[in-house]
Amino acid sequence: MIGFIAWRLLQAIPLLIGVSLIGFGLMHLAPGGPLAVYTLNPTIQAQDIERIKIIFGLDQPIHVQYVKWASGLASGHWGYTFFGGRPVLDVILERLPATLLLMGSALSVAIVLGLSIGVLGAVRRYSVFDVLATTGALFALSFPTFWFGLMAIFVFAIELRWLPSGGMWELGEEGNILSLLRHLVLPTMVLALVITATWSRYSRSAFLEVMQQDFMRTARAKGEPPAARLMRHALPNAAKPLIALLGVELPFLFSGALVTETIFGWPGMGRLFVDALNMKEYPVLMGLMMFTAVFVVIGNLLADIAIAAIDPRVRLR
């Protein structure tokens, strides 16, 4: 197991290098390059820009720049924002809890709901419930998240006035848990919709697959009650593809969170991303790209290790 973890860690290194290369390439692709904020500013003279280039080491060969930039990333020096000159990493970490809260609550709702729907569908295959659930999932997967968000605001915030239309707290209520929860309901519902659909589809097919295995028939022949069969035999075996899904879905979850946050003005990383985009805050954009990509790499790593912990065969591969 330790060997497997070490091997998986080693495998993540080329991935991280690839991620950093793409990030670095994108930064130099930006109009005006990394110095856009200075070159686009008419009050700064050409010779000043040359001086700034030397200060930032931008006159050096490209590979030297990359190594410096990448080792800076690795040691937590992620540069400074153009406006305000704050450390980029601080700005990102400040927004992390809000995003994690939103992603976490949406994912919990989606897993509980999606898993229940999927398992019930698999057990009662082709029943009316199953047909409705699978068709419904197909509809849900086609729903544009941002439009669903707007519609949810229209119905629940504007027409019914049950819930707030955006933000995280009411003014002056910062820290009030009830206020936070009220604000969390709509974004969670919107973000959870597509994930629930995905989970119900995957868990349905994972359970169908498991239930046709010989050991399930054996358990049935031994006279184990259905509930015990499901919990003791089916769940551990169906868990593997679902944990893998958890890892694979992470980038989609981030994308969804970005969309949801912009609709609801939720002060997380997605909102930060769109704001940075509008203000041409390239250091923050790059920081967010790198941060989410590294997050995804680590997420997949953990998923793989979890799978190996459940299934010893994986370790031997």
Next chain:
Amino acid sequence: MSAAAAPPEGQVGRIWARFRRHRLALAGGIVVALLLASALFAPVFAPQDPTLLDTALRFRTPFADWAHPLGTDELGRDTLSRLLHGGRVSLTVGLVAMITTVATGAFIGITAGFLGGWVDTLLMRFVDTMLCFPQVFLLLVVAAFVPPTLLSISLVIGLTSWMEVSRIVRAEILHLKEQDFVAAARALGASRARIMFRELLPNAAAPILVAATLKVASAVLMESYISYLGYGVQPPLASWGNMLTNAQGYFDTVPWLAILPGAAITLTVMGFNFLGDGLRDALDPRLRMDP
């Protein structure tokens, strides 16, 4: 995957399920055909020029006036005309992006799968790396960097979403290239390019067609989203995405301005998704997601 081994008690259910599935696919196909036709003939069907302003006729409600069947927007432009022309733009972007996605994905997938070795390793690591970035992030950054034209938007969407296609095609090629007809072509002295594109590629057509259909759906979605955020199709050219942006400002008073373009996006995405799902069942049992 498991449908072949379905228990006998599911016999009737299976037929009913298949019927239902194909009905949805059929509905999807009809929706797609209607959308394509309306986009193609938008200038014919549209009651007036979608950019024609008439500030005397702002915020007309739908179904109130035959001159403006779906009402008018905040500048008095005819909503139906804008929807039709916007659909033209959205579908064009969706199709061009899909072609980019499929061409790139198929090329990389077939190259990696057929050549194998370090080429495969390198390309698949590249795919893994690209997949680490959430697509919307990648898309928005690149879209913000390039001047937004219809072509650039389509290319940016296409070039940030080809990775799954390349994986699907690679898996298919890995399976196909071991077949004897490939060995026969090699024994005849066929070049690698001939084997890849004349012998193997046509055999991977089914999964590519399915992926292509589903990719139109996601490309339309992506276009509407980046246009909504202002990095996609630029006014005065209408797209469903930027119609939503404008509508958001009048959300509490004239909600239909937001409901209509959103419904159009949803309908399009559903149409292509259902069609793709049905095609997958019909063409390629091995790829079945059940259902």
Next chain:
Amino acid sequence: MAEPLLKVSGLEVHFPIRSPFLQRRIGTVRAVDGIDLDVARGETLAIVGESGCGKTTTGKAILRLIDSTAGSIHFGGEDIARHGAAALAPFRRRMQIVFQDPYASLNPRMTVGGILAAPFDIHRIGVAQDRAERVAALLRTVGLPPEAARRYPHEFSGGQRQRIGIARALALEPELIIGDEPVSALDVSIQAQIINLMKRLQADRGLAYIMISHNLAVVSHVADRVAVMYLGRVVETAPREELFFRAQHPYTQALLSAVPGRGRSRQVLQGDVPSPARPPTGCHFHPRCPIAQTRCAEEAPASRILAPGHAVACHMVSP
């Protein structure tokens, strides 16, 4: 004796076994482990052996579909074992293959006409009109109507597909065709038709064949000479009559005794064929051999000539 059309010497095909993690080489599969063969113009050499003995790999290595790790393949006097694609191109016209599975060997997305025109297209022979005529002629040669060109492989039966496969192999007018179990996937009633077709083509065109087979009954119909393979090596080579009536190697004798209706007592071999990744020392056959001695486990037997054209690799056979 004139120079043979094909002369294979010391051919080895070894595949590396790699560790899953670091891709280090941790072993070798000796699929073909040093074999010598020759084929004269117009003759049929059969290669027989159980599945996994390396006979198919030998055929594919001769055709350069698989790279050999050692040895030479002289075709028409020229060693092609290390030729690159360009140098190989003229030899591709002179050697062809007919596969075992007629379902997998024809591209399902091409019409029969497209499949049969491909050889001309690849070697830039003729123009479109001329190619259509050539395709029609090929189809007639193998006993199919020219209209078949417009149809797809799945519209044909197994035997008809195998005819199409033979037509493709004939397209470039080769001197040697390797048949990799060309009839073993077909119904017994069809097998004779295909064998007769191949024999007729041989008589008409002076073709040489290498027939790879596990079926001694088929071999007895078509072969001039027979080479018996066991675990990557040739253990015995002899003219057909000589082999069927005076086989010397204990493995050949065991194979022959398994053919029904030959009047011999059936000799059942002990154990399974060992893995080519870990072949036995000395003579590969010794763990299963009824007459093995200690020497057999220590030393690989060299091939010795017993009679004209009859060579045996066995310590226990005296000349």
